[in-house]
Amino acid sequence: MTDTLPTPPCDILILGAGAAGLMAALEASAPRRNGPAPRVTVADAAPVAGRKMRLAGGGMGNLTNLQAGPAWYVGEDPAFVRPALRRFPPRAALGLFERYGLRWEQRDFDQIFGLQPMARLVEAMVADARSRGVRLCFGLRARSASRTADGLFDVTFESGGRSVSLTARRLILALGSPAWPSCGATDSGLALARGFGHRCLPFRPVLALLVLPDRHPLRGLQGISVNVGIAAGTQRLVRPLLFTHRGISGPAGLIASCFWRPGQAVCVDFLPDSPLRDMLDTPACARLTAHGLLRRLLTARLADALDALLRQAFAGSGTPAPPSGAQLAQWNRAQRALLCETVHAQRLTPTGTEGMARAEAAAGGVRTGDVDARTLESRLTPGLYLAGELLDVTGLLGGFNLHWALASGQAAGLAARRSLTPDRTAR
Ligand SMILES: Cc1cc2nc3c(=O)[nH]c(=O)nc-3n(C[C@H](O)[C@H](O)[C@H](O)COP(=O)(O)OP(=O)(O)OC[C@H]3O[C@@H](n4cnc5c(N)ncnc54)[C@H](O)[C@@H]3O)c2cc1C
Structure with a gap:
């Protein structure tokens, strides 16, 4: 179900309703002490949220790992994950299950799996986001993004052959990687990030036979x-x-x-x-x-x-x-x-x-040297945030990738929300 398109501009626009985008939406839409909750919109090309997340762990979701830490990640700078993981440790991921009344179990090698289909967690996050006023728009494929003269982000989408555009004060790119394309995965996040001057490493299939x-x-x-x-x-x-x-x-x-x-x-x-x-x-x-x-x-x-x-x-x-x-x-x-x-x-x-078609993740992506590890904000374009697998951060098998998506989404959503002062919030 797609919510009505917001009248521009919204405060925070999140591209991608996967694990990172949903988590960013939950965090970005939290009420602020000194002002109303920001107006948050999530846009995704797919007809539903979290298609890749629903496949995780054979459907039952290896959501996190009690050992999550830099040693379990590959990329140019595995230590990049440290600040986000410190703020969102494995017990925070368990808290997410518990917040929605979902059960989990610990398996070998400290892996945490859900005891119900992962789709239940996705649906609970979507319902929670909607209850906080987040608009979720599906069937919107982001084609290009730029910054207007007055500092807003302008994103153009293709939707059913039409061109639609949305403007926002803050933009979070959570477009994932092209691994397992049958669930709608694309590499379009790279082109959007490059448009803002970001250097990228080509994606390569990993967690693959x-x-x-x-x-x-x-x-x-x-x-x-x-x-x-x-x-x-x-x-x-x-x-x-x-x-x-x-x-x-x-x-x-x-x-x-x-x-x-x-x-x-x-x-x-x-x-x-x-x-x-x-x-x-x-x-x-x-x-x-x-x-x-x-x-x-x-x-x-x-x-x-x-x-x-x-x-x-x-x-x-x-x-x-x-x-x-x-x-x-x-x-x-x-x-x-x-x-x-x-x-x-x-x-x-x-x-x-076996290639991207059967890869559970893609290594490479947006280089982390141009991104602030604490806020996930671009060092090149203030107000732009990047989260999840789109970044050059890849977890080894065991729940580390979903954990990174959630942790980085949370950090980006929080930082984007905090960056808005009450008088700059659109109401
Ligand atoms: C089969 C499989 C099993 C897995 N199992 C596990 C597991 O058990 N544990 C684990 O930790 N990890 C697992 N992973 C990896 C994990 O699912 C991903 O790392 C994680 O979902 C990445 O989250 P993300 O939000 O960054 O990206 P995604 O979840 O891929 O979200 C990106 C979103 O962007 C949207 N999008 C893409 N292009 C556009 C565009 N141009 N315009 C608009 N929207 C767009 C997509 O539709 C998607 O919804 C698995 C992956 C696969 C493929």
């Missing part, structure tokens, strides 16, 4: 899930890796995709909790072949594939392979080192990701 080459020995293991160790920036994480018919996914594969660049390898430890080095000299292992040991430690199909990778490693290295059927006791130091490397530091070189 990594495709392995056609003949790779690990292709064909679909359905197998195994805990692996992966490097994630400065951290080493142990997470389940899921093999699919095209490559690697699951939490480990998706997190690895955030750090991967074309041509690079992803380093996987298939036995993160059992160092082979310590095992090889034990009497029980010394009598086994490498293949036999792998079969004891790993699921059979994965053990066979790693054995094939080990044979490839011998073929491609200067180290002669041990005679077939040789017990590990007969392996020399270099041969053992190659076995350990194959299992603990397997370098997989994906041919690509």
